[in-house]
Structure formats: C-alpha cells, structure tokens
Amino acid sequence: MARIHNFNAGPAAMPLEVIEKARAELPDLGGIGMSVMEISHRSKEFQSIVDAAEAGIRRLMKVPEDHVILFLQGGASLQFAMLPMNLRRAGRSADYVDTGNWATRALKEARITGAVNVAWSGKEDHYARIPKPGELALLPDAEYVHICSNETIGGIRWTRFPETKAPLVVDMSSDILSRDIDIAPLGAVYAGAQKNLGPSGLAVVILRRDLAERVPETVPLFLRYSTHIADGSLYNTPNTWAIYMLKLTCEWLEARGGVAAMERENERKAAVLYGVLDSSAFWRSPVEVESRSIMNVVWRLGSEELEARFIAEAKAAGMVGLKGHRSVGGIRASIYNAVPTASVEALAEFMREFERKNG
C-alpha cells in the first residue's frame, strides 16, 4: 500500500504505526473477544485505557497535579462556549487576543453569553503576525486572557506566551504536543484532537482545578467542567475510540523521545520549507518571520493561476492537502507531528523542481 504525502490541515495525518496497531486490535482487543468500541466505558479494560491516556498526556506535557486533564466531546468549538460559561462570572469580562480565524471564533462565541474585551486584533494587518508584549490592552480585572497558540489559516504562532495577571487560557488545537510548553503558569489549555492527538470528536482540556469552581448554577450539568471532573471524564459515554487512539498516540510519542524530541524534529521540518521560501523571490511568505508557525507553513506564488498549477501538480506527484484555506487562498503545508520528515523533504524537492520549471 502506498501512503500518500498528507499535508491536510485537520483531520490530518496520523502515525502509520498507530493506525497499524489499532488495525491489529480489530476486532479483538487483547484477547477479550470484542473490539475497543464494543466494551463498556465503565469496564476495567476501558478504565485502563483512559488512565493510560491521561497518564501519557500528564507525562508528555509535565502537567502539574493542580491541573486536571479531561477528555470531552465537541472539539475546540464546544470549548469556545464552555470556557466563558464556566470561567466568567456574572457581570465580569474576559480578554481575547484576536490573531485570526480561530481566535475570532472563540471570541464570537464568548460574546453571546457575556462581556468580552478584544485586547488586540491583527485583522487590519491580515493576521500576519502575533502581537508584541506591550501591545496587549488587557483589562485590570479580566476573568481570564484567551489566546490561540497557533493559527492554522494565517500560519502564525505565539513563540512565547504573554505574561498575564489573569489566568491565561490557550487554544492549542493545532500545536499541542508539538513543542515544550510550561503548563504550570497557565489557567487552561484545550485542543481538538484531530491535528496532533488522534481522530476527530475529542477535545483534551487541561484546567487548573480551582477555576472549575466558578461555574454559575444556571449552566447545564453537561456543560460544567466540575461535572466531568467529578466523574473522571466518564459522566456520560465518552468517545471511547478516540481516547484509545490518543493512548496509542501518546505511546508512539514517548517511544520517539517525547515532546522535546518531537519539537526538534518539527523545527527541522519547518526549517526545510522556510529555507525554500527564503531562497528566492519566486516564493512569498505573507507572515512576519518571528511569528512563523512550525505546524502550518503558508506561502504565495506570483499569480493564482501559478498557485493552482502548483497544487494540481503536487497532487499528481502524491502530495495532498496543500490548498490554502478558502478564506485566504494561496498554499499551505500542515506538518504536524505525524507528518514524516521524508514527506517534507519530498515537498521541498518538488518545490525546487517547480521553481526551475516555472521561475
């Protein structure tokens, strides 16, 4: 079977070893005569899976004991709604930093249920950069400060997180487990699974335990973090398949040396592509150099026709997912943890060849 070079933005490439392991455990998980999808979420077999997934995340991200780890459904999009419902008390406001499409979606949802302060917006700059520390107009009494650590569409990332008085809440959907982040000073981290964690339909939420106590009594039980904390993510039937795949992904990551090793590999992979972009005026990166994402590398060519030809010829050469998001156009290569260095090198070689023919 020929694996394709998969540069999809999400759902995205998963480690082949993880898929092969899951395949080998269908339809029989470790000799129990059933697949992982057919056992109770309250069975000892599944409890050991959810425990292993949680322990894997805790070790890989060095999550301190005063932060809980939750496995919820609804992806990051439900978190956009749950965060303000749980963490912003009546009459209070929260700071949102608008760095692009995902930050905008988070703040749009937060506005429905209460007050929001937009502490900075990159909209007029076409979201080409992350703000400098002095640029944030933070409230003196915000309930929390929300940022999106990596914007998949703009291709920018917070290389360093801002220092804030209020708890910092970070949407890390597109770069969780891709780089070493100190969780201890953060109020919350959340991520949809479908880029670096596993299949879609799962959100990992890491939350400082005391922040769950703020929730008003008017919030539905299912939408309270406290409900899911009390039942160890088993208040209702969770996405058991996705938690199982996350457990396998954590094992794969640990076998490869953990997050620090992965970060070095990701930096190398990104450097290969940025190296090509910086090598000639044939390529144009629309992103400020200091804000460059190492997960989503975006670029433009001289014309939209040339970009369309690039994407079509790349596809014919076995490289998919390179079309930029429909809202901005251009080209984008998403190179999450599971995208092999060999795929990135194949793309770089294709780029150099494409420039020779069209430059």
Next chain:
Amino acid sequence: MARIHNFNAGPAAMPLEVIEKARAELPDLGGIGMSVMEISHRSKEFQSIVDAAEAGIRRLMKVPEDHVILFLQGGASLQFAMLPMNLRRAGRSADYVDTGNWATRALKEARITGAVNVAWSGKEDHYARIPKPGELALLPDAEYVHICSNETIGGIRWTRFPETKAPLVVDMSSDILSRDIDIAPLGAVYAGAQKNLGPSGLAVVILRRDLAERVPETVPLFLRYSTHIADGSLYNTPNTWAIYMLKLTCEWLEARGGVAAMERENERKAAVLYGVLDSSAFWRSPVEVESRSIMNVVWRLGSEELEARFIAEAKAAGMVGLKGHRSVGGIRASIYNAVPTASVEALAEFMREFERKNG
C-alpha cells in the same frame, strides 16, 4: 479469533461485518493512500460518506423531508441540555414523562435552564412499567412532550408512543433502528450512537425543521440546532470515524432487509429470553408484561448470591455484560441489532442448564 457473546448495555456489540470492513479500509480508504481519520471533513471523500450516512438513516427510518438529520457530538447527554435550550422559549414549560434513569437525567438537565412539568412518574413503582394513555398529566400549552422510548436499566419500553398536542420529543438512544417507528408525527428523535448506530461519541438528531427556529439569541452558537442545520453537520469538525461507522452500519442493515426485518428478528430474540423467564418460577421478571423491552431483558433470581453465580458462570462460558445496572442489581441481557440470534440462543440454553443445576 473467537468472538465472545456480547450482551453489553452500551457501548455494545457491533456487527462483525462492519468491523471487518472498517479494518480492511485501514490504513487506506479506497485507494486514496490515507485512512478515513486522516482526511478533511470538507473533502469530497468525506462529504460522500456523510451524505451516504444521512441517506441511509433517511431511507431506513423513512424520515420525511420536513425533518432534518444531524450528526452531533456529546451523545444523548448533550441533547438533554440542548433540547430545552432550543425548543423551550422564555417563560414556557415542557412536559417530561419519568420512566426511569434516562428520562430522569433528561428532565434534571431541563430543570437547570427553565420550567419542567413531570407529567407522570414511575418512580414509586420502581419503574416497572410505561404509563397508560390516560395517566399523563400534560400541560395545555407545553412547548414539547419528552419521553424515553426504551429504558435500558428498567428494561421497559413504550410499545406505542402517546398522542400529544405539543410536539413529541423522543430519546431513542437504545432502540433506534430496532423497530419501525413513524417519524412524521414526531417533533424530534435523538439517539446516542453506541447501542444500535455505531461507536460512541456521536448523536443522531432528527428534528422537525421549524422547531429549530425557536432558539433564543442567548444560546451559544455551537448549542443551536440552527447552526448545525445551516452547515449540514459540518459547522465544526464532526466525529468523522463514527459517521463512517454509522454509514457502514446503515449498509449492513439495508443488506439484511432494513428496519422491518430487523424488528422481526429482535422480537424473536426477545421472545427466546422471555420464554425462558416465563417458563418457571426460578426466574422473576420485575417488568409489567405489556411494557417489556425487546432491547434490554432484565430478570432476578432467588438471591443475590445466585445472581452473582449466574453472572460468573455465564462469563466463564463466554457470555459477558450480563450484570444488571449497579443502581438496581439483578441480571440484564442487552440484545441490540448487532447481537446475533445465535448469542441469544446460547444464553437461553445456558439459562436452562443453570436452572437444572440450581433450581
């Protein structure tokens, strides 16, 4: 590989053919060089999967065109919260019929955000039966009437749904696709997937289109049915794996003759077990005969010690998931669509043998 006899209440047995098909399409879905978990939810490949799943549900359940079909996350538990948030306007109330654990969870969640009328409760009768038509104390101006069509813990079901002036909303998590139901007169049907539809982490919602227009502007975007209707269940990244498995399950059902054929088989399977229960005083069914579920068959033995021995010996004989819910004890066999008749016959044979040895 020996498949076990799987009587789990949920997540539950899935058709072996469905799992084998999914296995065969890992890690390569139809020659595209990626698995179904690694493609964009906005790709043409995935669109054809979600379209096929929707068409399958529409054909199998004969869903009329004025009802939409949605694939959401959060299972039935999120629907317990979303339904009243969307369908019950400010100052209005809704009728809830309390037939057991699941009906109770739905009404408990509805109470958090507004008024609820408990139109009938079986609590004092230990949830041993479904109410008769004349027993429901319905409001003259309820926004909707909520019932749970089949209670997995009590082992009772609505053989016929009540006639109501307000739209009837039915939690069919444990018997959707198991019997022929006329959707046309219903306001909404919803179901967590992990019993008759596929793996956990997915809810199917069938909603009369006009009911989605009631939603107040204070409800978060993600929690509005109108949001998901507008984007064909692709407002955010859905649980793509579960939708794919649901598509395969629909194909499996249609190949076996659809819901009518499945209903006949389910009636036969249930009759095999109730036949044993009715054959001697060794067994005791705590459920009113007219309210008997054909999905979850519950029974008691003379003592808890004898019940524990039954469960242990059944497990040793390759039959799992027979322990009654921890809130009620006893024995329960869940015999959803995917539980083969052969498994039910093996259980009946084991029961007769157990009675011979212990009766």
